[in-house]
Amino acid sequence: MQHEDFDAGREIARLRAGNPRIGAIASFIGAVRDVNEGDSVDELTLDHYPGMTEKALAKIVAEARGRWNVIDTLVIHRIGTLKPTDQIVLVVVTSAHRGEAFAACEFLIDYLKTRAPFWKKESTPEGERWVEARASDAAAAARWTQTP
Amino acid sequence: MGTTDENALATAAIIVTVLYFARLRQSLGLAIERIELPPGAASVRGLREMLRARGGAWTEELAPDRPVCIAVNEEMAEPETALRHGDEVAFFPPVTGG
Numbered sequence: 001m002q003h004e005d006f007d008a009g010r011e012i013a014r015l016r017a018g019n020p021r022i023g024a025i026a027s028f029i030g031a032v033r034d035v036n037e038g039d040s041v042d043e044l045t046l047d048h049y050p051g052m053t054e055k056a057l058a059k060i061v062a063e064a065r066g067r068w069n070v071i072d073t074l075v076i077h078r079i080g081t082l083k084p085t086d087q088i089v090l091v092v093v094t095s096a097h098r099g100e101a102f103a104a105c106e107f108l109i110d111y112l113k114t115r116a117p118f119w120k121k122e123s124t125p126e127g128e129r130w131v132e133a134r135a136s137d138a139a140a141a142a143r144w145t146q147t148p
Numbered sequence: 149m150g151t152t153d154e155n156a157l158a159t160a161a162i163i164v165t166v167l168y169f170a171r172l173r174q175s176l177g178l179a180i181e182r183i184e185l186p187p188g189a190a191s192v193r194g195l196r197e198m199l200r201a202r203g204g205a206w207t208e209e210l211a212p213d214r215p216v217c218i219a220v221n222e223e224m225a226e227p228e229t230a231l232r233h234g235d236e237v238a239f240f241p242p243v244t245g246g
Contacts, residue, residue: 051222118245
């Protein structure tokens with residue numbers, strides 16, 4: 001968790017530095033959109049539960065490592081107030097081959113979205129509102145329990 | 149410890165720290181409090197019902213049909229999860245990060 005922005009290129013370079021076993025690097029970046037549920041969004045504030053967030057992320061990473069033969073993983077999630085186009089989250093997975101990197105990366109972001117204690121509050125022209133959890137996110141996470 | 153101390157411990161009050169996050173913290177107007185639980189209510193369900201009985205926003209936000217997540221000592225809990233003295237219990241809406 002950090003307030004500061006991140007540089008995906010630098011983070012990826014650091015993660016794979018000097019490791020010739022890595023043949024695949026998959027990454028996901030989530031960014032702030034300027035519209036949600038039909039309303040324009042001026043600002044997004046990210047709240048979290050310090051302590052539990054770290055534990056929940058560690059658990060999700062451990063589960064990914066148990067399912068796929070990955071070499072390394074990195075998750076950076078920003079907190080605080082962000083603007084449209086700002087980066088929110090970075091997930092990077094390295095592995096020998098692409099299949100495991102792609103799958104683990106998608107699993108990590110799906111589980112982060114439904115299990116890590118972060119909450120978004122949007123600032124719209126009509127005022128502030130807490131973002132409601134989406135059924136589509138729950139469905140995306142549930143896919144991983146159906147296909148072993 | 150002698151028998152007297154053990155008896156005193158068994159009947160001692162169960163005090164838990166309760167945290168509220170996101171929409172719940174805002175609508176309940178509270179981030180943290182300490183609550184003494186009657187021995188019979190020392191479970192996640194018991195605590196939720198006790199808080200719901202406060203009326204107003206409490207009754208509304210903690211109604212059984214509202215999707216409220218509850219963690220005990222930073223792990224997701226079930227209604228049946230028992231509470232012990234010194235536990236940290238957190239109430240929050242479904243998460244929306246990423």
